Amino acid sequence: MKLNKHDVLSALLQHNYFPMQKKDRDEIPPVFTSTSFTPKVAKLLIDTALKRKSEGYDSVCVKLTRFNGVSRDCSIPHPLAYAQLAFCISHNWVKMDYITRCSNSQVKIKKYKDGRLVVMDYDSSSFQRDSKNIKSILGKRFMVRTDIANFYPSIYSHALPWALVGFSFAKNHKPPKYKLEWYNQIDEKVRFLKRNETQGIAIGPATSNILSELILTRIDEKLSKSGFIFCRYVDDYTAYCNTEEEGREFIRELSEELSIYKLNLNINKTKFFTLPQPGLDHWIILLRQGLPHKNKLSIFEAETYLDLAIELSYDYPDGSVLKYALKSLVGQNMYVNTRYFLIGKTLNLAFHQPILLPILSKLFENIPSLHVKRFAVELNKIAHINAINRHSDGMAWALYYLNKYKIGIKPDVAKAIIKSHDCIALIMLYLSKNPTFQKSVMDFAKGLKSSELYDLDQHWLLLFQLFIDKKIANPYSDNVFEILKEKNVNFIEEG
Incomplete structure (x- = not known):
């Protein structure tokens, strides 16, 4: 069914606002939600809230950890700035739905059952994603893979009008004379999400996917007209060619098209392969072969399988090897002692790879709640190391389990969380209901200077929660918080 502007607006505000694009929505704990941020509330915000003139807004930074331990900065934009962009996209959707x-x-980009526009399958094998293209690659002898260097941070906001209405037309219809034209409004609203900067777009909300597709779809159209057979997953390109020279021509033409929009190829990740290639990455094949298939999983079988996965993770550091292996085991029927073994093993591995922490949800659900307290030391250690490393997801998930199962957070862990200044982690510490820790969080919030608007924006989600809980006064001189509170908006749902 074709997307309409109402579907787009509802999805952007209520379902794809926070950086939760994976199938399981497990980038951050499930206490965060924007379902009460309805189009009606957002419209009221746009119509009645006091707005900034030119400096734009900053965002909450959420550092999500990759398999190799490197963090990826995602954003939760200020609600007023985000509402303006969401409405601008929705209002002009018919001119943008070519994507x-x-x-x-x-x-x-479509309407998913849970209301989202975008669901990303980051964890699947790159070769597996290409399997649907088997018919189109029949007879091809070579494959070339490449991606765009530093993609989202390199997107130039002024390039969006170039993609929307054409380079020459956009160049001849620039602000200030044509400031109110719809394509220039998209540019302006995008910049207002990031301090009015022209370089880079806020990653996390579905707006980032829509905006990037506006540019890359235009590039895809040019490449297709040249006769190339290829597919693209976000900014990862795979082309199928008759000769190696045709592959090199694809790289040359792609590079030229990207340069028009001030983007560059990642030469270090440009590789050529002879066909045929396996439909699955090698580590997936090995893990599937090694997966135990008995009626009940034993500790020995689980340990042997995870040892294989650990070995493979060193050979394939960019793959989701350990996550794949643990998920394969968690869904199996197993002995009680095997489940406790898996919990301990997952905690051990999560100390090194915080991205594994969400897997504990299903494991904890299948043991008595009181027994989760046995793992208090491990969860506190994980929270502490992630506070030191400034990993938002690692801190948030560890604190989520500590809060959910009413396990005490150690004072040194709380101190490290406060020191991290991480907005998401500070909210989770506040939700612990520990009076001492709550006071520390409130003292931190009160220490933010109201004159430093960007500092406030980087913690707006925490400040809003404290405001609606009547712990602090509105730190802003505008009325955004008042409007949201009056309309019963809450971005935290403890359940």
């Missing part, structure tokens, strides 16, 4: 018809892109 939903791009056959080359494997990221499908």
Whole structure:
């Protein structure tokens, strides 16, 4: 069914606002939600809230950890700035929906059952994602893979009008004379999410996917007209060619098209392969072969399988090897002692890879709540090390379990969380209901200077929660918080 502007607006505000794009929505704990941020409330915000003139807004930074331990900065934009962009996209959706018809892109922008526009399958094998293209690659002898260097931070906001209405037309219809034209309004609203900067877009909300597709779909159209057979997953390109020279021509033309929009290829990740290639990455094949298939999983079988996965994770550091292996085991029927073994093993591995922490949810659900307290030391250690390393997801998930199962947070852990200044982690510490820790969080919030608007924006989600709980006064001189509170908006749902 074709997306309409109302579907787009509702999805952007209520379902794809926070950086929760994976199938399981497990980038951050499930206490965070924007379902009460309805189009009606957002419209009221736009119509009645006091707005900044030119400096724009900053965002809450959420540092999500990759498999190799490197963090990826995602954003939760200020609600007023985000509402303005969401409405601008929705209002002009009919001029932008060409991105939903791009056959080359494997990221499908559509209405999903849970209301989202974008669901990303980051964890699947790159070769597996290409398997749907088998018919189109029949007879091809070579494959070339490449991606765009530093993609989202390199997107130039002024390039969006170039993609929307054409380079020459956009150049001849620039602000200030044509400031109110819809394509220039998209540019302006994008900049207002990031301090009015022209370089880079806020990653996390579905707006980032829509905006990037606006540019890359235009590039895909040019490459397709040249006769290339290729597919694209976000900014990862795979082309199928008859000769190696054709592959090199694809790289040359792609590079030229990207340069028009001030983007560059990542030469270090440009590789050529002879066909055929396996439909799955090698580590997936090995893990599937090694997966135990007995009626009940034993400790020995689980340990042997995870040892294989650990070995493979060193050979394939960019793959989701350990996550794949643990998820394969968690869904199996197992002995009680095997479940406790898996919990201990997952905690041990999560100390090194915080991305594994969400897997504990299902494991903890299948043991008595009181028994989760046995793992208090491990969860506190994980929270502490992630506070030191400034990993938002590692801190948030560890604190989520400590809060959910009423396990005490150690004072040194709380101190490290406060020191991290991480907005998401500070909220989770506040939700512990520990009076001492709550006071520390409130003292931190009160220490933010109201004159430093960007500092406030980087913690707006925490400040708003404290405001609606009547712990602090509105730190802003505008009325955004008052409007949201009056309309019963709450971005935290403890359940």
